[in-house]
Amino acid sequence: MTTHIPAREIAERPIGYAGPNLSPTGLRLAPRTLASGVHALLATIPPKDNNGLVTGRDAALVVDAGITPDVARMIQDRCAELTARPLRYLVNTTYHGDHTFGNAAFPSETVIVSSRANRDNMGDLGYEKQVRSGNMYGDEALFDAVREWRRPNLTFDGHAEIDLGGRIVQLWHFGPGNGPGDTVVYVPDARVAWTGNLLAHAGIAHMLLQGGPQPYLATLRAVREALPDLATIVPGHGPMGDGPAAIDALVAYLERLHAEVTDSVAAGHTLEESIARCTDPWAGELDPTLVAALASYQIPQDQAVHGMRELCRNLHRLNILATYRLYTAR
Numbered sequence: 001m002t003t004h005i006p007a008r009e010i011a012e013r014p015i016g017y018a019g020p021n022l023s024p025t026g027l028r029l030a031p032r033t034l035a036s037g038v039h040a041l042l043a044t045i046p047p048k049d050n051n052g053l054v055t056g057r058d059a060a061l062v063v064d065a066g067i068t069p070d071v072a073r074m075i076q077d078r079c080a081e082l083t084a085r086p087l088r089y090l091v092n093t094t095y096h097g098d099h100t101f102g103n104a105a106f107p108s109e110t111v112i113v114s115s116r117a118n119r120d121n122m123g124d125l126g127y128e129k130q131v132r133s134g135n136m137y138g139d140e141a142l143f144d145a146v147r148e149w150r151r152p153n154l155t156f157d158g159h160a161e162i163d164l165g166g167r168i169v170q171l172w173h174f175g176p177g178n179g180p181g182d183t184v185v186y187v188p189d190a191r192v193a194w195t196g197n198l199l200a201h202a203g204i205a206h207m208l209l210q211g212g213p214q215p216y217l218a219t220l221r222a223v224r225e226a227l228p229d230l231a232t233i234v235p236g237h238g239p240m241g242d243g244p245a246a247i248d249a250l251v252a253y254l255e256r257l258h259a260e261v262t263d264s265v266a267a268g269h270t271l272e273e274s275i276a277r278c279t280d281p282w283a284g285e286l287d288p289t290l291v292a293a294l295a296s297y298q299i300p301q302d303q304a305v306h307g308m309r310e311l312c313r314n315l316h317r318l319n320i321l322a323t324y325r326l327y328t329a330r
Contacts, residue, residue: 009131009179009209010325014275014317018310020047020237022098022132023139024071028298029078032240035190037167040234041078044298046308047237049098052194053079054187056164059088062110063185063194064236065102067132068142072102089113089162091171092152093183093196093236095121097132101143103150113162114152115173117181125149172226174198175219176211184223191231193243199223199233201241202249203287204308205315208322213258220247220254238308239293253281261323275320282312 013019027048029041037055049071052063060083066072079087087107092100092114100122103112122128128149133140160171170186178197185194198219200206208216223230230243256279264274285291286309294304 008127010322011131012321012325013134014314014321017318018314019135019318020311020315021137022048022067022135023137024048024067024142025139027071027074029074031078031082034192034232034234035187037083038187038190038192039082040192040240041075042234042240042296043237046239046294046297046299046304047311049236050194050234050238051075051078052185052234053082054164054167054169054185055083055085056167058085058165060085061089061091061162061164061169061185062087062106063091063234064093064099064196065090065106065112067098067101069102069105069145070142072105075102076106085164088164091183091185091194092118093185093194093198094118094179095128095181096179096197097128097143097146097149098135099196099236100149101132101146104146104148106150111154112150112152113154113156113160113171115171115181115183116155116157117173117176118179118183119152119155119181121179121181122149122151172223174222174226176215177219178207178216179210182219184227186227186230188229191229192234193227193230193232194234194236195246196236199243199246199250200235200238201233201290201293202245203290203312204235204238205282205312205319206250206253207315208319212323212326213254213261217251217254217258220251223247239290239296241289241293245289249287257319257323261320261327265324265327271321271324274324275317278316278320280313280316282309282316286312 041051095118182198
């Protein structure tokens with residue numbers, strides 16, 4: 001099968017689908033220091049957006065901008081509590097509005113950096129608001145404050161490096177995954193990567209919004225080869241996790257998804273039949289390491305575990321739908 005990346009993410013959703021609640025209502029960002037000058041800014045309610053701060057001798061770099069200008073200002077406030085270095089760089093891990101709508105609220109002198117593919121997908125603010133409104137759960141009016149979609153003014157294709165003064169930060173675009181331009185921010189001396197929507201804690205379902213299992217698999221294998229020393233990932237959503245374990249878990253999931261949907265299409269099954277036939281890894285208990293990680297949130301653990309299981313089952317059905325539509329269109 002040939003690789004095909006749709007120009008826009010799939011708009012169709014399974015019957016009864018409930019996606020992640022990304023509304024910033026109630027959001028707080030809890031700093032966690034991973035190494036000297038390397039800080040995760042973790043959402044206190046899953047699966048709202050995480051951020052990050054990396055500092056060097058001369059400058060600081062922020063990972064992702066938040067879903068509204070108010071969230072962007074919250075990110076800057078947390079950064080000011082952690083460093084006096086100027087916020088010289090802001091990296092967008094994806095073009096999605098929950099990571100980029102806050103761009104315009106950063107100082108004009110802050111250089112926004114991302115993959116060329118992400119920038120190329122930041123052209124229609126109205127459409128992006130419409131798409132992300134499905135994840136706002138009644139708080140769509142908060143998008144009224146988003147009047148400008150500030151695009152990256154510095155882009156790269158495969159790999160770039162930023163020198164913050166005594167600390168190098170690597171930026172990688174390995175290929176399509178959740179979207180066409182997923183950007184990984186890697187700090188080699190800390191062995192920490194911010195992975196955006198590309199890679200989450202092992203046991204969390206990912207979303208195939210703008211591609212398919214095969215290109216995603218190629219991207220993950222490239223990550224594994226390029227970053228052999230990777231230890232910790234800070235995903236765009238959900239708890240931090242072990243990087244190699246997360247890659248292994250997602251590779252296994254995508255391989256099975258590809259095989260099962262391919263077989264179902266070949267057998268002439270309908271979409272509904274395919275969803276029923278494909279293995280649901282979240283029908284039972286969650287990965288024990290994920291359950292332990294969910295205990296860090298400021299909500300009851302049983303609530304966090306139940307919510308994560310139901311979200312993963314919904315995302316899994318969406319992945320089957322997206323793969324089925326992709327494979328039946330060939």
